[in-house]
Every structure is written in structure tokens, then in C-alpha cells.
Amino acid sequence: MDHSQKATVPSGIAELAEEMTMWRRDLHAHPELGYEEVRTSDIVARKLEAWGLEVHRGIGRTGVVGVLRGRPGNRAIGLRADMDALAMEEANDMPHRSRTPNRMHACGHDGHTAMLLGAAKYLAETRRFAGTVNFFFQPAEEGLAGAKAMLDDGLLERFPCDGVYTIHNDPDTELGQVNIRAGGMLAAVDYFEVTIRGKGCHGAQPHLGIDPVVATAQVVLAIQSIASRRTNPTDTVVVSIGQINGGSSNIVIPEHVTLRGSVRTLKRETRDQAEAWFRAAVEGAVASQGAAADISYQRAYPPTINTPAEADIATRAARDTVGAANILPNQPSFMAGDDFAFMLERSPGAYAFFGQRTQERGGVALHNPHYDFNDDLLPVGAGYFATLVEQTLASDPTEM
Template sequence: MPVINRLADLQPEMQGWRRDFHQHPELRFEEARTAAQVAKLLASWGIEVHAGIAKTGVVGVLRNGDSGRSIGLRADMDALPMEEATGLPYASRNPGRMHACGHDGHTAMLLGAARYLAETRNFDGTVHFIFQPGEEGGAGAKVMMDEGLFGRFPCDAVYGLHNDPTLPLGECDIRDDVMMAAADRFHVTVRGAGGHAARPHGGIDPIVVGAQIVTALQTIVARRVDPLESAVISVTQFHSGTAENVIPDEAMLLGTVRTLAPAVQDLVEATMRRVVETTAAAHDAVAEFTYRRGYPPTINHADQARRAARAAETVLGAGRIHRDKPPVMGGEDFAFMLLERPGAYLKLGQAQGAKGAANVHTVQYDFNDDLLPVGASFFATLVEQEMPRG
């Protein structure tokens, strides 16, 4: 793999940063230690540092030449509320917190690229290194933008990436359009009439009503969404009752919805509301339905996707860039940045046999450190490609 020689040499140092972040995972908007380490390293390389954006976000600014061009490179920093079970010597020291999505690796890769670019300055323009908090459910990208990210740090284009345990190390996935799904959430409260479990006819059982709603919701994708479109409705929580012999007054259902197209998103939300309310009414119960739109679909701009693919091919070699893999139903808040600026998001494979193959958001996951110089080389190559000297 023709990674940049200097970044190959920096691999042990990047691994040290990454494993330090891994040992000290921090949840969304609590990434104080991580942000401080990032800011310290950037400053030590002569990069201008701006901290405290979206509470714990950091932006490093590196200027060279006078072309007026600019580019944004983004890495996420936050961990997940999970208990690590890898047994690794550098496993999480923070109970109930774990870097189970590889954001520790994304941060280390961008730091490696920043160090290399600060040393070589083989570009003409301004690079904004965006270290973002709160990707895991906090919409940290949007919070940074709401606090003036692109006004303070103008970017002609912005790029982000993610590790992918389903792809072999040395391969890349990038599309010209939709990469990832919209990620929405819903909450249903079913109100019935409680009573003695031996006399169910004397009340309205919200558990039975809730069970009917769960089943009915599954017909929406099967029978209302075009089979050529994509949608997922998952009821992930069902809470009700406190005793075996008591019919409760209420039941709560919570879950998530994933869609790729805005029209499908609208259809699913409207149909879910109707199904929930009418199913409850058919049993003389009342249901309150709340639908919260979260991250929009992650949609690459075609020109920037082609540019990112060209830089990835420079690093990985011909024939290793997948341009037509289907999108996935996971969500990503980099989508907000792509609504405001041209850009692209790609996935870099990290699987080497069993190494790096555990899926993200599992207690066995670990970032593959062999990917560090690859990702850093992609970022650096992209800057040199897009803002060449001379």
C-alpha cells in the first residue's frame, strides 16, 4: 500500500495517541481530556488552535501560500456508553465508556495528517482540521455549525471518513450520492386503564395494545414503502408494569427509523402516526406519538466524491476503490456539514482476518492501528491534490 513514507514512519506515534484516547473514552460533549490532548499536539506543531466550539470541539488552522483556497477535514472524538469486553492491555479505564466506533482512530489519523502537513507545507491554501464532539447522538456537527463553524473557518469543501470492519484493509467505499441513512427516533405512550390481572375485562390493557402496535408498525415497510426503496422501523424498547398480577395503566415503546429518501421519510412518519393512533383507538386506548427527526441522510456531492476517490486511489492503488456499493442504514452527523458545504464522506476498510473485524458498536470492537497511516495519507494526499503549490 503506497502510503506516504513519513506517515508510515509516524505509525507508532499515531498508535500511541490512539491507544491513549482509547484508554480514556469520553461521551458526547464531555471530551475535555481528548480535546486538550488534541489542542496540545496541534499547538506543538505550530498549528493555530481554536478550542471550546460546541463545548469541547477543536479546530486547527494551518495556512500556507496565498491562493485563498481552503479545505475542511473532520474527525469525531466521542465514545459510547458501553462496557468494553476486549481484554486488551489498553482497554477503557472509564467504566461504562468505550471507543466502540473507532473515533479514537479517526482523531489519531487526522492528527497524523496535521503533523505531516505542518512539516511539509506542500500545499497552497488553508487547511481546517475539525475535531468534532458529540457525533454519537449529539449532532455535534450541527452544534459546531450553529456556533459559526463555517463562518469562522471558511471551507471550499469538507471531507470526513469512517473505518469499516466489513471491508478489507486497503479498500475504500465511496459513492457519488447517498452513503448513509437518515436516523430518526420515535416514542409512543399507550394509556389504558389498569386493574387486577385476574379481571382484564375491567380495564384496558396497554401491554396488549402496545403489542398490537409493534406488529402493525412492521407492515409499513412491508406494505406501504415501495420495495425498491429502503426503510427500517425498529422498536427497541417496550416498558410497562411493576408487578405480575397488576395490569398497568401505561406502556411505552421507543425505537428508531432509518430511510434514504426524504419522500420515504415523510411517508413513514405520517403512516406511523396514523397506525399508532388508530390501533390504540380500536382498543379504546389512547396513544401519544412523538417522532423526532435526527440526522439527515449523508449525501455526497458528486464532484467532491470523485476528488476524494482520486486521492484514495493514489494511496490505495487502482482497483481498490468501491464506487457502487449500496448505502448502509446507519446514520452519521457529518450529513449536516454536507448540507452546508460541498464535500464527501468515505469508508476505509480495516479488516485483516480477525484483526479489525469486530463490528462497530459492539463490546468486542477495536480500531485497527494499521489503518492509521492509510487514513492520514488519504487526508494529506487530498490536501496536496486539491490545493497544489504553484
């Protein structure tokens, strides 16, 4: 971070820093998995109600929406925070460590929730905007598509928005720096399971069988050519195999082998091509060995693609929060996925990464048992949300 430019947040947000830290640490100590966020969503809903927001529970099962109206105005925006934790055992030793076995806030969703609550409290007290702010507290981001569940419950029909916005903490980036731009921020993530069926036989007589292990080796090589030989070098496809399972004896050629993995792409059209190439590569490889394959290809999350106008809006709010020198507009896309992408398929909007690393804290990777959200990011993130609202929903376009 350019330390000559400290984060500029509204004074009311700065005054909430200690309170947001208390909320965040309480949520961290009581993590809940996707669609199990009963305590978390109740805390969120009660706070929003206490601050005078119109509150709707049970959207996407455990999701919560808070509606805040300012001065008369026709425009509306949505601000989203994810609430769920991961099925991990926390390795930290601190007063607010997880009190629930095999449950941990290892991705910072406790911080995302706390900072959006802080923004909601500040905006409810000040209401220096014209129009409506919809606060989306989303369940089940971690692989369970909670954003889609909220959309399936009519989220954007019931709470229409001119744009939707969210942020994610980034331990790889310094506190006070923001990665935001138009275009692809995160990848589409799709999962595959392939069962390669051969004919089992004794290892001393391989000619009497059809070896699914050899066929699997051919498949592994064939699907890696999707990135190196089928995809335009200026585009990106990542094919990763995480599991290969087969056989139970070192002297018997098995009947079948199963492999599982993921395919990640940044463009919608490349995603379609990658699936077709994957199926063709698998089928061709197994056929060359006389084997057969059962292919399950599950489309999980689409790519997270910021729309240009909303990326500009988000960039301005971020710039006015952390300073122009701390905006990182040319960072490479991150090949993980986020289900906020479903919202961006239905509405214009923008996703931003906010750095949280300092020399003292915040640098442990996401999904690591030693991870903890850096509380110094709370007023920065809440300040960004508040600034975004006050700029985007200014009563007169000339004020923007």
C-alpha cells in the same frame, strides 16, 4: 484487498506510523464521553499549536479547530475527525486498554483522531498545497450531535470550506479497501416513544377496561407496514422497536404501555413521509381498540449524503492511496447514522468507509466490548487525507 496493489502513502506519512500508533493507544487508554473530551481536546490543541497551526478551542463545547495555510490560494477544505468514546466496559486485555471504568473507544474515534493529527503534522511540515485546510476535531458524535453543536457555534461561517470530508473505519471490510460513492452512505436516524393509554382492570374482567397491551400489539403490526406497504420497494425504511414496557402484575391489565424504537431512512423526502405514516399508523391502531396514544418523535441525525463532485474528489484521492481495484463504489448503504450529516447539509462533501479487517486483527464489530482499532489503518487514513489536500488544493487546476 488486491494485495498486488499496496497502499501508496507519502513517505512522510509512513514515517509517522509509529508516532500515530502511540497517540492512538494513549487516547484509547483514556476515553472520554461526548462533551467531556477535556483531556483529548487539550492533547489535540497542544499538538496543533506545536506544529504551527492556528488553533481555536471550545467550538461545540469541547471541539477544536486547527487552521493551516499553504501557498496563497482562495480555496479551503475541511477535514473532520470525531473524538468521543462510548459508555461501555472494555473486555480487552492489552496494555492500552481503557483505564476508565465504563468508558471505551469502541467505535474507533481514537484512531480517527490520531490519523487526522498525523495528516496535520505532515501537511504542516510540507505545505505542498495552495489555500487553507481546516481540521475539525469534533466532540460528541455518539448520539449527542457534536457536529451540530460546532455548526451552531458558527463553524462554517468562521472557517468556510469548499468541501468537507471525513472517514470511518469499517471492521466488516478488508484493510486497504474503501467504500465511497455519491449519494446516501448512511441513514437518517429518528427515535420514537409511544405511550398507549387504556383503562386498567382485573384480568378476569377485560370487558370492563381498555387493554393497552392488545392496542400495543396492533401498533407493532401497523408500523411494520410502513416499510412493507407504504414505502416504494426501491426505497428503504427500517422501523425497529427496542423496548416495550407495561404492567406490574400477571393478573391485572395495565393502564398504559410504552414502546420505544427508531425509524431509519435514506432519503430526506422519505424521512418526512415515514414520520407522517408512523403517526397515522399509531393513531389508527389505538383508535381501533378504544385506546389513546401520546407520541414523541425525535429527529436525531439526517441522512449522510455525499455530493457528486466531492465524492469524485474523494474517490480519486482514495484510489491513489489504495489502488483502483480496492475502491468499492457499489456497496449498500449502512442503516446506522453519523452526525457528519449535519455538515453535509451545510456544505458539499464526502464520507468514506475505510476497511480495517485482517486475518489477525480489526474484525470485531463496532460498539463491541472486544473492539480495537487496527493501527495498520493509521497511515492509510492519514495518507488519504494528505493526498486529498494536495490534490484538491493544487495551486493550478491543471495539476489536479
